[in-house]
Amino acid sequence: MSVHELPLLPNVDRDAFRHAMARLGAAVNIITTDGPAGRAGFTASAVCSVTDTPPTLLVCLNRSASVWPIFRDNGYLCVNTLAAGHEGLSTLFGGKTPMEQRFAAADWHRLASGSPLLDGATVSFDCKITQVVSVGTHDILICEALALVRNDETHGLAWFDRGYHHLLRQDAR
Ligand SMILES: NC(=O)C1=CN([C@@H]2O[C@H](COP(=O)(O)OP(=O)(O)OC[C@H]3O[C@@H](n4cnc5c(N)ncnc54)[C@H](O)[C@@H]3O)[C@@H](O)[C@H]2O)C=CC1
Numbered sequence: 668m669s670v671h672e673l674p675l676l677p678n679v680d681r682d683a684f685r686h687a688m689a690r691l692g693a694a695v696n697i698i699t700t701d702g703p704a705g706r707a708g709f710t711a712s713a714v715c716s717v718t719d720t721p722p723t724l725l726v727c728l729n730r731s732a733s734v735w736p737i738f739r740d741n742g743y744l745c746v747n748t749l750a751a752g753h754e755g756l757s758t759l760f761g762g763k764t765p766m767e768q769r770f771a772a773a774d775w776h777r778l779a780s781g782s783p784l785l786d787g788a789t790v791s792f793d794c795k796i797t798q799v800v801s802v803g804t805h806d807i808l809i810c811e812a813l814a815l816v817r818n819d820e821t822h823g824l825a826w827f828d829r830g831y832h833h834l835l836r837q838d839a840r
């Protein structure tokens with residue numbers, strides 16, 4: 668069948684898109700920043716590798732989030748990928764909780780950028796924001812990694828079907 672013969676489909680509305688995206692499992696991350704504009708952090712599943720040269724990730728941030736101007740003005744951030752057991756922390760950074768209360772719930776340290784690194788994250792990427800692209804309601808923050816911290820002892824955490832799932836190796840002995 669050529670592309671011209673495909674049946675016309677109704678437009679994909681917002682709810683249908685979200686229902687569909689709920690089927691797309693993703694890692695859960697806490698994105699943090701600290702600098703002249705202040706300290707902030709939020710939970711994000713919209714995080715993805717872009718290129719390894721230069722080492723680059725992307726993070727999608729809703730411009731209506733209270734943290735948005737702080738990330739824009741600081742220009743640096745840390746992507747902290749959560750481990751199994753971090754579900755409560757993810758919920759805390761998922762909105763509406765005062766910032767001091769979010770950070771008080773875990774231990775943090777700092778590397779080059781000054782952004783908070785989460786102790787016990789499966790991996791942390793300390794980054795500089797090199798480009799910002801606005802699409803619809805969100806800004807795509809293009810982030811170059813300046814430093815990494817890995818923690819190979821942890822199990823991963825995924826957001827799938829609107830809930831948390833622990834990632835355990837099937838071939839673990
Ligand atoms: N990319 C984003 O901005 C995301 C935002 N959230 C926030 O957490 C709330 C709860 O999410 P769920 O329990 O997964 O149920 P949901 O039905 O609101 O969302 C299902 C899926 O749709 C996508 N999604 C949700 N809101 C979005 C948005 N504003 N822009 C682009 N994609 C979006 C995500 O992949 C999400 O897992 C959402 O309503 C939203 O406020 C959650 C996941 C991603």
Ligand SMILES: Cc1cc2nc3c(=O)[nH]c(=O)nc-3n(C[C@H](O)[C@H](O)[C@H](O)COP(=O)(O)O)c2cc1C
Nearest residue numbers: 709710711712713727728729732733760761762763
């Ligand atoms: C599992 C999960 C994943 C989320 N992913 C994103 C995301 O990728 N991008 C985003 O802008 N917001 C995402 N959110 C919502 C933000 O975490 C939330 O809006 C943020 O904490 C800002 O809230 P505030 O305005 O109260 O500060 C997610 C929330 C949850 C619970």
